[in-house]
């Protein structure tokens with residue numbers, strides 16, 4: 049008799065717990081009452097991660113950390129991050145609204161974006177955000193004009209493209225000369241001259257972001273060296289900025305979410321402290337996304353069918369690329385666990401129900417033997433997971449639940 053399992057969203061399943069209600073860190077007895085697929089956030093881990101960030105950042109009195117809202121804008125997650133005292137890094141008007149709704153002080157908000165619409169700039173001006181990270185002189189003129197109309201002075205930093213390749217996936221490197229982001233280094237001084245002539249912008253900082261999922265500190269050292277060169281150049285023209293924003297990019301260990309649940313923030317902040325040559329009173333701002341929320345989230349999905357192919361087995365699950373697009377978009381690896389089963393592992397291709405052949409979460413990954421109705425946890429999905437979900441194929445968006453809601 050097969051276990052009941054919904055072939056669609058909307059109906060809950062009923063399977064018997066094989067443990068005392070917990071499977072590792074997962075409250076599986078609670079999960080059995082929730083429609084799948086859904087995101088599960090371990091808020092104890094999130095809080096520990098935030099404590100680790102704060103503990104290391106405060107050792108450097110001029111370091112200021114913002115959370116990159118784009119990684120996960122779930123309101124419950126944003127609230128916890130805001131409570132910890134981090135600022136917000138936003139890339140759209142919608143993110144500014146989400147950050148303000150979650151209670152982030154508007155003077156802790158930085159706003160970057162390669163194409164900011166007028167209403168988004170106006171929102172930033174109305175809210176008196178900390179800084180606009182500006183990507184071209186034409187944008188500077190627009191901000192100046194909109195600020196003039198509101199009789200305000202906008203604080204601006206220039207996003208400089210440092211022409212540094214991070215050792216990460218081509219689709220998430222952003223600091224190369226051929227990327228669309230930022231002002232070329234050779235155009236920096238001209239942009240600063242323009243800013244200094246405008247009455248309604250105040251040039252206060254330099255901004256950089258070289259890419260994401262960076263685990264080689266050498267990439268950040270290369271960025272520090274480039275910033276040092278640029279600062280020396282500016283000094284020759286008697287230009288000194290209030291702050292340097294180095295962006296985000298610190299990676300997480302997707303292979304070992306249990307062994308390395310919290311990234312090495314000590315090494316990360318020490319790298320900047322050691323290699324960045326700061327001027328008196330200068331602050332360093334960080335915009336961390338993935339490293340804050342990546343490991344605390346899992347996508348919980350249910351096995352609908354196990355298919356025996358000619359040479360391999362498929363676990364067909366009810367989550368698809370619409371719920372977590374990273375594997376389809378970047379061939380990203382996520383560790384997957386069968387949290388319903390203690391049977392011996394065997395290899396499966398884990399695939400979703402979407403009408404796209406790229407709707408594959410993993411190929412030949414070892415899972416405890418799967419049966420219809422088993423729950424799988426797709427790990428390290430807290431960043432760029434729920435927020436990137438879509439309704440392609442007219443699917444429902446996944447809900448995000450916190451561990452606190454499971455008690």
Ligand code: PLP
Nearest residue numbers: 116257260296297335336337338
């Ligand atoms: N800052 C900027 C400008 C970004 O574009 C991004 C991500 O793309 C981030 C910060 C956050 O990056 P991460 O999640 O890798 O820390």
